[in-house]
Amino acid sequence: MVLQLQVWAMMFLQEASGQAAVSFDPRAMWGQMGWLARIVVIVLFIMSAWSIGVMIDRVIAFNGARQQSRQFAPAVAGALREGKLDEAIKIADRFSKSHLAKVVVAGLQEFRAHQMSADISGEEIQASKRALERAEAIVHAELKRGISTLATIGSTGPFVGLFGTVVGIIHAFEGISTEKSTGLGAVAGGISEALVTTAIGLFVAIPAVWMYNYFTNRVEAFDVEMGNSSSELIDYFLKRTQKVGAGK
Numbered sequence: 393m394v395l396q397l398q399v400w401a402m403m404f405l406q407e408a409s410g411q412a413a414v415s416f417d418p419r420a421m422w423g424q425m426g427w428l429a430r431i432v433v434i435v436l437f438i439m440s441a442w443s444i445g446v447m448i449d450r451v452i453a454f455n456g457a458r459q460q461s462r463q464f465a466p467a468v469a470g471a472l473r474e475g476k477l478d479e480a481i482k483i484a485d486r487f488s489k490s491h492l493a494k495v496v497v498a499g500l501q502e503f504r505a506h507q508m509s510a511d512i513s514g515e516e517i518q519a520s521k522r523a524l525e526r527a528e529a530i531v532h533a534e535l536k537r538g539i540s541t542l543a544t545i546g547s548t549g550p551f552v553g554l555f556g557t558v559v560g561i562i563h564a565f566e567g568i569s570t571e572k573s574t575g576l577g578a579v580a581g582g583i584s585e586a587l588v589t590t591a592i593g594l595f596v597a598i599p600a601v602w603m604y605n606y607f608t609n610r611v612e613a614f615d616v617e618m619g620n621s622s623s624e625l626i627d628y629f630l631k632r633t634q635k636v637g638a639g640k
Contacts, residue, residue, distance in 0.1 A: 429556055447542070454607070477503070481501060494530075496622075528619065531618060539611070542607070549593050
């Protein structure tokens, strides 16, 4: 298929070189396209708009999470060093976009609920740990929202463009059959359909794949940060429990 496209493109260029310069007119090209090729182009533009929307949404969400987490970490660490759980929870509530705050506040609230009892057992520490794990899973799902769409667009975009390529080749042969000639006028419309849809398919797919890999790496980095914060918080709960037990 690729070899056939190259042969048709060379024929197109060789014949065009002996004539007047051919100008690129999107409106004229759109008018020459068949209805199937137009549907392919419309579908590709919808896929492109969807992927751009996901990219913008994830960039805003990830940058907000990163910036607020950098402010949240030292603030909550200072409150915990002073043993002010209520103050730490209030601080976490102020940073609603921080992935760390969403996880830490779940563990703090669970631990505070058990701290009201007369004794804090190991089972209650495990309950706080499970609360942290549930919060991590929820935040992970929120961070990955829409990213799988980029993978789908990146993998299917070239095939949608390839479908347009096949339609363009069929259109070119129809032109040859109608004109009873293999000249430029007979195949120009079909070849333009084939090349344009192929190019648009690649234009849609390549950025989607790049951004999917980029966002996946960022989510993995966020997962590591949330895991480290959860582990440090459990250590803090254990030390605090030991201090309470020693003071009795």
